[in-house]
Amino acid sequence: MDFEWPDQPQKSDEFERELKQAMERRPAPPSLKGRIMQQRSRRRSERHHTSIMWWQRLAASLLVGAVVAGGFGWRQMEERRRGEEAKQQVLTALRITNQVLNNMNRKLAEHDRSDNGK
Amino acid sequence: MAQRWQPDFEQLADEHQSMVFSLAWRMTGDRGLAEEVAQDVFLELDRHMERIESPEHALNWLRRVAVSRSADALRRRRVRGVDLWVEIEEKHGVPTEERQSPLETRLEQLLSTLPEAQRAALVLRYQEDLTPEEIAATVDAPLATVKSNLHRGLKLLRAKATTHLKEYVRGL
Numbered sequence: 001m002d003f004e005w006p007d008q009p010q011k012s013d014e015f016e017r018e019l020k021q022a023m024e025r026r027p028a029p030p031s032l033k034g035r036i037m038q039q040r041s042r043r044r045s046e047r048h049h050t051s052i053m054w055w056q057r058l059a060a061s062l063l064v065g066a067v068v069a070g071g072f073g074w075r076q077m078e079e080r081r082r083g084e085e086a087k088q089q090v091l092t093a094l095r096i097t098n099q100v101l102n103n104m105n106r107k108l109a110e111h112d113r114s115d116n117g118k
Numbered sequence: 119m120a121q122r123w124q125p126d127f128e129q130l131a132d133e134h135q136s137m138v139f140s141l142a143w144r145m146t147g148d149r150g151l152a153e154e155v156a157q158d159v160f161l162e163l164d165r166h167m168e169r170i171e172s173p174e175h176a177l178n179w180l181r182r183v184a185v186s187r188s189a190d191a192l193r194r195r196r197v198r199g200v201d202l203w204v205e206i207e208e209k210h211g212v213p214t215e216e217r218q219s220p221l222e223t224r225l226e227q228l229l230s231t232l233p234e235a236q237r238a239a240l241v242l243r244y245q246e247d248l249t250p251e252e253i254a255a256t257v258d259a260p261l262a263t264v265k266s267n268l269h270r271g272l273k274l275l276r277a278k279a280t281t282h283l284k285e286y287v288r289g290l
Contacts (some may be wrong), residue, residue, distance in 0.1 A: 015272075019240070020247075021222065022221070022225040023144065024245070025137055025140040025245060026136060026139065026143060028138075028139040029153060037131070040164050043164075
């Protein structure tokens with residue numbers, strides 16, 4: 001344990017003894033522990049509030065995300081529905097056109113037959 | 119299976135506050151700064167409580183962090199351009215009720231003029247009564263470096279003491 005001091009061992013021992021005596025632990029200020037405990041509880045409560053705020057922010061972000069995603073989904077569904085509706089309308093129009101053309105075709109055919117009969 | 123040791127923060131603060139405060143004071147040479155460092159060290163302990171495994175671990179952890187935070191505080195002061203040693207000269211000159219003798223006061227004053235690594239080694243050796251191996255583990259330095267710091271620090275302190283403390287001691 002003793003540190004080597006080859007040149008003057010006795011004087012060194014004396015010096016180390018003085019040094020050891022001079023460097024005894026000092027008592028901490030009486031208020032130190034109280035301040036530590038106070039700061040600790042303040043930091044804990046800050047951390048608690050920060051944690052609550054973090055969760056609130058997370059919840060708000062999730063809500064906003066859900067609203068945006070919902071809006072986007074709703075818009076896509078709406079567009080698809082409108083597309084389907086337009087498609088059905090086009091098909092109906094085509095069916096009507098087809099029917100009209102068939103009728104016209106049939107009438108023309110009848111007209112041709114009556115012309116040939118004369 | 120042995121039950122895991124449960125650290126009690128208040129008890130640890132109670133037991134080790136004077137050790138942490140003394141280390142910080144001797145490392146920084148400034149009582150106010152030492153109080154700040156001691157508070158920071160214990161608040162950091164609070165954040166690391168779940169990693170503390172035993173009373174010995176707590177003691178070693180506190181020593182290591184106290185030395186390291188004191189060095190950080192000194193560096194921050196230097197960056198801010200505060201002439202610390204002028205402050206130390208002023209503050210150490212003021213007698214307090216904790217002082218034992220003028221010789222011890224002067225020895226501490228001289229200690230505060232040593233380079234940081236040597237001061238840390240000497241404080242851990244003579245305040246905490248650690249072996250060079252324990253000091254090496256505490257400051258995370260090679261054993262040879264610690265031995266060299268102890269040797270040089272002691273030599274330098276002795277030389278300074280021989281020059282400055284003649285009025286108190288004969289034959290140092």
